[in-house]
């Protein structure tokens with residue numbers, strides 16, 4: 038609420054319970070939007086892979102299997118820590134909650150680090166569309182695969198960055214006591230978002246890394 | 251609907267939302283849903299005027315068969331500007347963001363929407379998108395049409411496609427924020443006793459609209475991202491030359507844009523239900539069916555997008571299925587028209603301005619809907635595809651339907667917004683002028699289209715001139731109909747007679763509180779004990 042205003046608008050809620058369910062429903066609705074947002078990309082992927090199955094398999098073989106697999110493990114573990122943080126805050130163990138969130142955040146950063154390393158590799162191999170892409174003698178549709186690869190993982194990484202920001206904000210709120218056993222919602226709501234971003238990756242991993250055979 | 255808790259005899263009067271701060275700052279940083287609704291109203295009035303001027307120029311060009319007023323290049327930019335601004339910067343936010351924002355919390359007995367800050371953010375996003383779109387127009391415009399079809403938009407167009415697409419992209423997030431806010435508000439902030447089956451039908455239609463806003467808009471967003479990336483990097487995701495698929499763009503675009511048609515009509519249907527009940531002084535006939543038909547339209551609306559692609563290279567079998575599904579979506583729409591007609595039967599009808607707009611809506615929407623059935627038929631569509639028949643059809647829905655409903659809703663809730671009454675007869679005459687002007691503008695276009703005049707050309711063979719002159723004449727009359735409210739509503743805002751809480755004697759929680767609405771909407775939280783539209787046999791609330 039902006040105190041500088043002479044008549045700040047009233048909060049619309051009658052009590053904390055109502056506020057809490059509204060926040061949850063708000064996040065779920067937002068995630069529905071997100072599903073359709075990524076859904077458009079997955080549709081594009083399906084159509085183009087149907088049209089160019091060999092180029093897509095070829096593209097998949099250019100990705101680092103071990104990076105994709107390691108990142109899957111890293112991300113799933115980070116989701117575990119977010120869930121543990123939610124349990125901890127509900128037990129009123131704020132120290133544990135913060136510890137778990139820090140672990141989740143570090144794993145998230147590790148994911149982005151590995152992703153960045155892979156991007157750098159692709160750049161060296163001239164596999165970045167739009168900047169001197171070299172199909173290495175393979176079909177030109179290879180570029181479509183890498184375009185989708187960068188766009189899908191890039192948007193996913195952008196969502197991760199927002200998630201890391203949200204975790205940082207949570208750490209501060211817990212430190213200030215603004216999020217506690219009495220008001221634990223924020224952890225669960227950020228958690229919902231984090232798990233969603235995790236789920237997107239669970240679809241990206243096989244579609245991008247495992248189809249090369 | 252009635253209040254158990256009557257306010258005490260001489261309550262300390264709460265300041266109205268208009269009195270709560272007079273600085274520019276108190277408006278631009280307001281978290282009050284009513285003020286945000288007014289901010290939206292101001293913004294969309296400006297965008298409407300710009301888009302309408304583009305239409306006026308086009309109608310002037312089409313007075314004569316020769317292309318003598320503007321070049322074909324300019325003409326392309328005019329209809330693109332008209333389409334983009336009217337769709338995304340007027341129609342989509344019109345009833346939801348202006349009237350919905352203002353009236354939804356009042357109708358459900360809440361103090362505000364669920365997320366007031368998000369609501370304010372949505373207005374800023376809308377303005378940012380609007381400014382980008384305006385920049386794109388000032389910088390030279392876009393010639394792709396509002397549909398941004400690829401590979402033209404992504405490869406060949408020399409217009410300012412990126413700025414325009416960015417503007418629409420950002421405005422899309424304001425739609426999503428508004429839809430999300432309304433869904434949570436209607437679910438969680440209803441007054442005690444206001445169950446789902448007591449909900450006024452405007453709320454049902456806004457709920458259905460919000461579902462479409464939340465589920466369809468992100469697909470448009472990602473489609474525009476793909477188009478922009480292709481334009482930026484020359485990667486051919488939609489370009490067949492580079493292995494891409496141009497139909498993919500059309501599928502994704504219409505997956506949003508057909509449901510978006512329902513974003514542009516469902517709210518209008520809600521306004522009409524409210525208005526008819528208020529001025530026929532009867533409950534809406536078949537309340538539950540009307541509510542359910544809003545949801546049915548929202549759901550079925552997601553399954554019919556392929557009817558825009560009958561003459562693309564889409565598979566014939568897909569065409570047949572999309573055609574059948576498009577017929578199906580006409581059923582809930584027709585149910586509404588039948589219910590409205592039955593509502594009027596033996597009602598205590600009076601013809602105040604909002605009622606005139608609502609009746610106009612029913613007639614024009616029916617014409618627009620029935621011609622939609624023509625277009626949903628595969629064989630007929632091949633004949634009239636991309637002709638003025640299509641233009642006339644969707645203007646009957648969007649202008650004859652949604653704009654009439656917006657004007658009707660604006661007049662209906664004007665006393666709650668301004669606290670004052672407008673001059674009734676001036677307003678009635680304006681409504682009549684709008685109706686006549688609209689029909690004269692667009693009915694000839696049905697004929698033109700049937701005779702084969704294609705859309706999007708700035709010249710035409712001489713035999714089409716008479717009908718085109720009629721259409722331009724109608725547009726001039728329509729312009730008068732739209733200009734008049736600016737004056738008499740503006741006058742009413744400052745000098746109109748005080749309205750009192752319930753000038754129409756209507757049911758509904760919004761009429762139980764003062765006019766203009768108090769800053770916090772209600773002195774005490776209302777309790778609802780009856781269904782919506784609880785008029786007795788004499789038509790008293």
Ligand SMILES: [Cu+2]
Pocket residue numbers: 507508511554555557558
């Ligand atoms: Cu359609």
